[in-house]
Amino acid sequence: MKILGIETSCDETAVAVVEGSGGLEAPLFEVRSSVVSSQIKEHVSFGGVVPNIAKREHARNLVPVLEKALRGAGLYNESGIFNLESGVTQDSRFQILDSMLAREPDLIPPLKTLLQSIAPPEIDAIAVTRGPGLEPALWVGVNFARALACAWEKPLYAVNHMEGHILAALLHEKTQNTEHKTPKVEFPILSLLVSGGHTELDVASAWGKYEVLGETRDDAVGEAFDKVARLLGLPYPGGPAISALAEMTADKRGLDAEQRGKNPSFVSLPRPMINSGDLDFSFSGLKTAVRYRLEKEEQVTDEFRATMALEFERAAVEVLLAKTCMAMLETGAKTFILGGGVAANTRLRREVTRVFADEFPEAVCILPDRALTTDNAAMIAAAGYIRSLVDSPADPLASLEAVGKLRLGGVGDVQ
Ligand code: KG4
Ligand code: ZN
Numbered sequence: 001m002k003i004l005g006i007e008t009s010c011d012e013t014a015v016a017v018v019e020g021s022g023g024l025e026a027p028l029f030e031v032r033s034s035v036v037s038s039q040i041k042e043h044v045s046f047g048g049v050v051p052n053i054a055k056r057e058h059a060r061n062l063v064p065v066l067e068k069a070l071r072g073a074g075l076y077n078e079s080g081i082f083n084l085e086s087g088v089t090q091d092s093r094f095q096i097l098d099s100m101l102a103r104e105p106d107l108i109p110p111l112k113t114l115l116q117s118i119a120p121p122e123i124d125a126i127a128v129t130r131g132p133g134l135e136p137a138l139w140v141g142v143n144f145a146r147a148l149a150c151a152w153e154k155p156l157y158a159v160n161h162m163e164g165h166i167l168a169a170l171l172h173e174k175t176q177n178t179e180h181k182t183p184k185v186e187f188p189i190l191s192l193l194v195s196g197g198h199t200e201l202d203v204a205s206a207w208g209k210y211e212v213l214g215e216t217r218d219d220a221v222g223e224a225f226d227k228v229a230r231l232l233g234l235p236y237p238g239g240p241a242i243s244a245l246a247e248m249t250a251d252k253r254g255l256d257a258e259q260r261g262k263n264p265s266f267v268s269l270p271r272p273m274i275n276s277g278d279l280d281f282s283f284s285g286l287k288t289a290v291r292y293r294l295e296k297e298e299q300v301t302d303e304f305r306a307t308m309a310l311e312f313e314r315a316a317v318e319v320l321l322a323k324t325c326m327a328m329l330e331t332g333a334k335t336f337i338l339g340g341g342v343a344a345n346t347r348l349r350r351e352v353t354r355v356f357a358d359e360f361p362e363a364v365c366i367l368p369d370r371a372l373t374t375d376n377a378a379m380i381a382a383a384g385y386i387r388s389l390v391d392s393p394a395d396p397l398a399s400l401e402a403v404g405k406l407r408l409g410g411v412g413d414v415q
Helices: 040-046 051-072 090-100 105-117 135-152 161-170 221-231 238-262 284-296 302-331 346-359 378-390
Strands: 002-007 012-021 028-038 125-131 156-160 189-194 199-206 209-215 335-339 364-366
Touching: 002 051, 002 135, 002 378, 012 051, 012 378, 028 051, 028 161, 028 378, 040 051, 051 105, 051 135, 090 105, 090 135, 105 135, 125 135, 125 161, 125 378, 135 156, 156 161, 156 378, 161 189, 161 199, 161 209, 161 335, 161 378, 189 302, 199 302, 209 302, 221 238, 221 284, 221 302, 238 302, 238 346, 284 302, 302 346, 335 346, 346 364
Parallel strands: 002 125, 125 156, 189 335, 335 364
Antiparallel strands: 002 012, 012 028, 189 199, 199 209
């Protein structure tokens, strides 16, 4: 089954084509194309993502990104005329499209041009992120997907972005050798999803059936990375910048820096909620601790910044690992999946690998390809495949709402 995925929940405009097979028992995915257009440049001067700028950029980028994804998958057929099986005329189809995209008027002319110049692509379904994310940004993708589903007469599936991050573990950057590289998973699956918007531990009893076990009570861990980077004068997004500085510090000074990071008289940060006894997180206090410590320092040297970056990263990773171990014991999970943008973090990946080898050697531990940890549409198409096996399609003519605070398995989720 060929699925076109669309993702606009934050600051990446992404479209992908993924071939899904194997059913719920053994889903297998082949990425035919995956195009991501990042808006980081537009948001950098604000030090974070601005929802209305994200919305504007998605409306600007969606059609060219779609075109590229279709070309990449060999599904861009210019010879086509806008002929539909149902015989509905182009004029009436375009009228519907005008009303669906009334809130995204910039999208209408390029979309109409595209629809008039290519044949409806040979895809079996369209999947779109419904939430969680920034609502103005989500709406653009949802309305775009509704318009496409209507124009091409394809079934439409609404996807929870977090289910996408879990399924990213089954995708691979390279499309060759997918078969033998796809890890065999056994349920229950525990997932730690760590991104700029989320920090949560979820358990899946089967594909499509999820429960949130714990989550952050305030800032997401990626958000903490971004805010701490800002305090340290590092560029946005802060995760990669802190990670690079921390790795360099640990590398250059070896164990010394590690020891110094441990020394309370030098820099010592709290490990928030590490002993709270539940599976929730809190990262805003950690960020505040960095701010207070910086304010106390008379002269903030590069060395101090580097040590701070290392200690911050150590504190965040230690808390994530401690809660993950607790959740493994509580759920008896047989598979562990790491997902979300912060899953690109070198220390986190190294520590997860070490802890699982030492403490849960029987469990399958999956770290997704780095390129697939951040937001992309291949993971949304993969989640769309699962949705097509457990849900009925959404009606594109009825209003499909974007839900900024959508929760896996919660009220309003698509299951
Ligand atoms: O999943 P994602 O692309 O978008 C959201 O859904 O939020 O995650 C982006 C987040 C940002 O906060 C970014 O700073 C963080 O992931 N990030 C990292 C690293 N690479 C990206 N955090 C720590 N270390 C990294 N190497
Ligand atoms: Zn994400």
